Amino acid sequence: MKYLVLMLPALVSLCVPFYNVIEPRLFGFPFFYWLLLLLIPISSLLTFLVYKGEKR
Amino acid sequence: MIAHLNWPATAVFIGFFLLVSLLGFAAAHWKRGDLADLHEWGLGGRRFGPWVSWFLIGGDLYTAYTVIAVPSVVYAIGAYGFFALPYTILIYPLLYAAFPRLWAVAQRKNYLTAADYVLGRYGNKWLELAVAFTGVLATTPYIALQLVGMEKVIEALGFEGQGLASHLPLSIAFLILALYTSRSGLRAPAMIAFVKDTMIYIFVIAVIVIVPMKLGGYGAIFDAAGADFDKKVAASGGKLAAGLLLAPEQIMPFITLAIGSTFALLMYPHSMTAILSVRNGNTIRINAIALPAYSVMLGLIALMGYMAHAAGVHVTDPQDAVPHLILTIFPDWFVGFCFAAIAIGALVPAAIMSIGAANTFTRNIFKPFVNPGINPREETWLAKLMSLIIQVGALIFVLRASTRFALDLQLLGGIWMAQVFPAVVFGLFTRWFSGWALFAGWATGMGLGTWLAWTPNAWVPVHAVFGANFAVYNGVTAIVANILVASLLSAALPNRARDETRTEDYVDIPAGQPAA
Numbered sequence: 002m003k004y005l006v007l008m009l010p011a012l013v014s015l016c017v018p019f020y021n022v023i024e025p026r027l028f029g030f031p032f033f034y035w036l037l038l039l040l041i042p043i044s045s046l047l048t049f050l051v052y053k054g055e056k057r
Numbered sequence: 058m059i060a061h062l063n064w065p066a067t068a069v070f071i072g073f074f075l076l077v078s079l080l081g082f083a084a085a086h087w088k089r090g091d092l093a094d095l096h097e098w099g100l101g102g103r104r105f106g107p108w109v110s111w112f113l114i115g116g117d118l119y120t121a122y123t124v125i126a127v128p129s130v131v132y133a134i135g136a137y138g139f140f141a142l143p144y145t146i147l148i149y150p151l152l153y154a155a156f157p158r159l160w161a162v163a164q165r166k167n168y169l170t171a172a173d174y175v176l177g178r179y180g181n182k183w184l185e186l187a188v189a190f191t192g193v194l195a196t197t198p199y200i201a202l203q204l205v206g207m208e209k210v211i212e213a214l215g216f217e218g219q220g221l222a223s224h225l226p227l228s229i230a231f232l233i234l235a236l237y238t239s240r241s242g243l244r245a246p247a248m249i250a251f252v253k254d255t256m257i258y259i260f261v262i263a264v265i266v267i268v269p270m271k272l273g274g275y276g277a278i279f280d281a282a283g284a285d286f287d288k289k290v291a292a293s294g295g296k297l298a299a300g301l302l303l304a305p306e307q308i309m310p311f312i313t314l315a316i317g318s319t320f321a322l323l324m325y326p327h328s329m330t331a332i333l334s335v336r337n338g339n340t341i342r343i344n345a346i347a348l349p350a351y352s353v354m355l356g357l358i359a360l361m362g363y364m365a366h367a368a369g370v371h372v373t374d375p376q377d378a379v380p381h382l383i384l385t386i387f388p389d390w391f392v393g394f395c396f397a398a399i400a401i402g403a404l405v406p407a408a409i410m411s412i413g414a415a416n417t418f419t420r421n422i423f424k425p426f427v428n429p430g431i432n433p434r435e436e437t438w439l440a441k442l443m444s445l446i447i448q449v450g451a452l453i454f455v456l457r458a459s460t461r462f463a464l465d466l467q468l469l470g471g472i473w474m475a476q477v478f479p480a481v482v483f484g485l486f487t488r489w490f491s492g493w494a495l496f497a498g499w500a501t502g503m504g505l506g507t508w509l510a511w512t513p514n515a516w517v518p519v520h521a522v523f524g525a526n527f528a529v530y531n532g533v534t535a536i537v538a539n540i541l542v543a544s545l546l547s548a549a550l551p552n553r554a555r556d557e558t559r560t561e562d563y564v565d566i567p568a569g570q571p572a573a
Contacts (some may be wrong), residue, residue, distance in 0.1 A: 007150040014143035015315070017308050019138075023301065029276030031301055037142040038356050044146050045349040048153055052342050 003051055010044035061215040069393030070214060070400070074230065077249045077401050081237035081408075084244040093450030095437040098242035099169055099416045100334040105331035107343045109247055110335045114344055115351040116250035117331040118322065121206035121403035122199075124257070124358055129375035132363025134299040135286050137307050138359055143315040145352035148322060150250070151482075153345035156323070158485045160557050161565035170413070171329050171481045172421035178484045180554035182425050186476045187499045189421035192326040195470030196414040199325070199452035201463040203410075204231060205245035205376075208455070210396040213380035224456050230400070231407075235448040238408040238439040243334055246408040253405050256398035258354065263358050263395075264364070268386060272367045279432030309527040310519045317532030320475035324450065327406060338565030355365030385551040414503075415443035465516045472510060472518075472532040476502035479536070479543050484561060490543055499544030506535030 014037060023031040030038075086105060090097035105113060123141075129545040130138030159174065168174045171192065176185035204227060211226050237245050269275050279301060286300045298304040303311055322328060335341055358379075367384050372378055383395045419440040424431055431439070446523065454463065480495040509520040509531040519528040 004150070004154060007153060011143070011147045011150055014146045015312050017143075017303065017312055021302050021308065021438055026276065028415060029274050029279060031279060032357075033302055034139070034279075034360075037146075038138060038353060040147060041142070041349045041352045041356070045346050048149060048342075049346045051153070052346060 003054070006047050006051055009047060010040045014040050061217060063215045063389055063392065066393035066396065067214050069390050069521075070210075070397045072392070073252075073397035073401065077252055077404065078233050078237065080248050080252065081234070081241060081245040081404075084237070084248040085241040087244050087248060092242060093434055093437050095419075095433065095440055096167065096169060096418065098437055099412055099440060100330065101243040101247055103164060103334055104336050105247060106333050107335050107340050107342070107347070110331070110340050110344055111347050112250040112254050113405075114328075114331045114333070115348055116246070116254050116402070116405040116526075117327055117409045118348075118406075119257075119351045119355055119402075120199075120203055120406040121399050122202040123355065123407075124399055124402055125206045125209055125376050125379060126202075127355065127359045128365070128379050129297075131359050132378040133362075133375040134297070134305045135282070135362075136299055137298075137311060138362060140311045140314045140318075141359060142352065142356050143312070144318045144322075145349070145355060147315060147319040149345045149349055151319060151323065152332075152348075153342055155482050155485055156332050157341045157565050159481075160333060160335065160338050160562045161366060162163065162485075162562045163333050164565075165562045166558065169333070170326065170420055171324065171477065173415060173483065175480050175558045176287045176421070176425075178488070179480075179492030179495065179516070179552070180556060181496065184480055184492045184496045184499070185421050185425065187496055189417045189481055191473050191499075191503070192324070192417045193414045193422070193478050195474045196326055196410050197447060197451055197454070198463045198466035198470055199327075200407050200410045200414075200448065201257045201454045202467050203326065203407040204451060204455045205460055207231075207400045207403040209376055210399050211379055213377070213384060214393075214396060217521070222454065228452060228456070230404075231448060231452045234404050234408060235411070235445050238411055238448065239445045242441075243330065243409065243412055246405045246412075247334075249401065249408075250405050253401045256394065257402055260395045260398045261354050261357050263387075264361060268361075268364045268368070268382075271386060272364065278360075278363050278367040281367035285366045306527070309529055314518065315531035315532040317475055317530040317536070318471060319373055320478045320536055321471045321532060322474075324474045324477050324481060325410075326417050328408040330409055330413035330416065344536035367530035407451075411444040411447045411451075412440075415440045417465050418443050418447075443449045468516055468518055469507060469510055472506035472535055473503055475532040475536050476506065476539055479540055482526050488552060488556060490547045491550055492554050494546030494552075497546050498539040498541075501542045502535040502539030505538050506531050509534060 019032055025032055027035040036042045086094060090102040092098045126474050127138055127141050163174060166177055172185045172189040175188050176182060201496060208227050216226060269278060272278055283301045290297050290299055298307055332341060361382055365382040368382055370378060370381045370385055372381055383392055419436055423439060476499050479498055483490055510516045519530050522529045522534055
């Protein structure tokens, strides 16, 4: 479970056909680009939550 | 030679270079330790906390070559160059899950390299040699490519020359680097990394704010790049695959390149060195949370490939795209700052790579196979000497051999480095595999990966997998074969060799408790 949470954004980033599109754009960025850039902080946040969970 | 030199930019560039050179020599006195002890020289005494490690590991993994190469692929063919993002998203769960365990066992048993650990775990010095040999082999061309990154910006400053004289600034810079690395060890890049990373962040933030203002926003940048790609593809008669999105035939290579590179990255000796130099397991976990900041930065640097299109930069060598973009948009003094950031960005990884490769050569090749009687002081002396030899070797390599050759070796290096992954990482979780089986798997992966990469005209990164109609990164095909062979042989020949590690050695101090 813990490892699944850690891996989730990475698994999304491997589902390339799903995000290999231009629309919807965000601030001029095609979907392909803003999704990948957004997955990075999401991955970081999930790792932080797992870390907090382990510490308790 | 210097008739067309951009003087303001060069003055700023040299100023920063002198500053970090002084830091490199002064670093010997930082967090004082006995530098005649290999664990002090090569791992900084394992006492770097979260902040220092964030700068050090970030400065180590995101190299100058990356800053030049990733946007150059984006400039040339577009979306495909962004494989670097899924790749860096995959890296950190692996770092979080596996590396605190490796750190714990390495700290208890005083392992300095991945090959040290493999010997302790599997009691097989041939497997140790395989891991060490792969590391040294893959690292040397990587150091050479850092030099290529540096040379690109020195050229862009306007320095010209014939023959060997054209490499004079690079040679001076690299000899200074080699001297302070062998003197200060890992402390030198750790200290310089503060300057390097701060400069790179300033450079990137300036670019992502100012360039869209000048060019009409990100939408306009993407549109301009997309239009350029459409023209290029049409001109090639549809043969070239390039654009803002991946062509269907690029999707599998994109995915497998990201996965295969993940297996390889943390296996490189320079990654191991930086990660093992931390103070405790939680420093690694905190960095798995904080290091992705560098991935965002890398994504933004990749976008510079598109910005170059929008700014009307036309270069025949895509590797010149970023330096020329900087020259087009910034005033001279800030050009010097940005170029210094990239050049110093080459020094940090080059230093750590040479230290990692030198430690590995000394402990895992020289000691077991040439002179087992070497004492710890001689071992440190030899490692310092090796770090000098490796750096000078990389310099000569760049001066004498073609850049093409270094690039080919780097491409193969990624495939090769992934082949030690089963031996190093599987062992952290299970002792089911046997040393000889892992050795056979490694040999299979090395052979298959190299064979797949070879074509009569050039070395290629991807290859259609037997019978399928799509191409897969050779590193992935090779590691699958590697794991299959290792598993089958381990089932047939159970592991009876000595294991000097115990289950409890892999657990670092439980989170939340004070360090013992």
